[in-house]
């Protein structure tokens with residue numbers, strides 16, 4: 396089995412959304428949308444990786460794949476729950492109504508239906524795709540509830556002695572969240588819905604959780620941006636949620652979870668210490684070149700795990716503290732070559748530019764700006780510049796994680812995060828750097844941080 400450190404990547408070929416993220420029986424399980432046959436999207440499987448610490452990942456192969464009439468064309472996104480010692484996986488099951496004769500991995504005329512299904516694993520190791528699946532919410536026929544095609548991505552949790560599910564859906568033009576409830580985690584009843592213009596034309600991957608006494612909704616509304624790609628973004632808002640009635644209300648307009656260009660479909664879970672941790676898919680417009688580890692062309696990766704906290708209705712995201720042990724070997728900024736992961740800390744003042752091998756970071760009109768036009772060759776039609784909202788102070792403190800295809804910038808202790816996929820960073824680092832530490836050869840050097 397291959398291993399990944401830091402950013403979980405496709406073990407080859409294609410990865411998209413994180414699914415079934417959970418700490419279960421002493422380790423983290425992270426499933427993900429996976430097309431195992433080419434570095435592009437296609438018939439969805441759930442790939443599976445485990446980790447003792449959210450830093451070192453072990454690929455466990457494919458856990459879920461199509462076997463049933465109702466999921467024959469894809470096992471779409473969903474979540475995990477521990478119930479009486481078992482690992483229960485909830486997912487959207489896709490069935491094409493038309494086949495594209497030249498590409499059976501995409502629906503003909505984009506014509507498909509979706510139902511919700513679950514799989515019960517006794518231990519997180521065995522996934523019986525023939526005998527342990529069941530359909531739990533059939534394809535919707537009542538348009539007043541939701542769409543037969545675009546209703547998906549169950550996120551499930553337990554509260555009191557009931558189980559709850561939130562799903563993304565649409566009425567055809569406006570996105571909505573649907574709620575279902577269950578006494579036993581297997582039989583589900585429709586419990587309500589919340590439509591909002593804030594959800595674009597369809598809401599993908601909703602996640603609802605309480606943090607420091609406040610509920611937050613995160614989700615990925617489609618069609619909320621125009622112009623260059625992408626037109627959908629991962630957003631959040633504090634919400635009022637009443638468990639008894641499953642009524643939800645946004646308290647304010649949704650804000651970006653990450654102000655970069657590629658972060659999408661985040662999912663949260665509780666870490667070993669009970670803290671809220673988030674991972675998301677970093678979309679990549681083209682596959683990365685085959686690395687030396689022999690994995691072959693790959694497309695897509697997870698961002699670093701982020702610890703969430705709430706202040707005045709705003710979510711702050713910090714790199715998960717477990718990452719600290721990975722970044723332990725100080726390096727001279729002059730010697731950084733951008734071909735392996737490192738972290739840098741910097742204080743950026745107005746007028747200064749930090750240049751990470753062609754990826755430029757500066758302050759303008761009180762906001763943090765980034766530009767990747769030098770390190771995005773061959774990708775047409777995508778946004779190149781990103782910026783945060785106005786910052787509180789003139790200068791800002793940055794904690795930046797660099798790896799050859801991804802730069803994640805944590806601004807002012809997690810007030811904002813801005814992440815960008817890049818290709819072909821040059822071998823230099825220029826600008827004021829306070830501290831630079833390497834995560835080179837994490838396994839080989841684990842002696843320098845771990846004990």
Ligand code: FRU
Pocket residue numbers: 411412428439471472473487547548599600659660
């Ligand atoms: C989000 C998404 C989900 C869906 C999955 C399919 O990226 O479109 O809504 O379940 O990806 O791969």
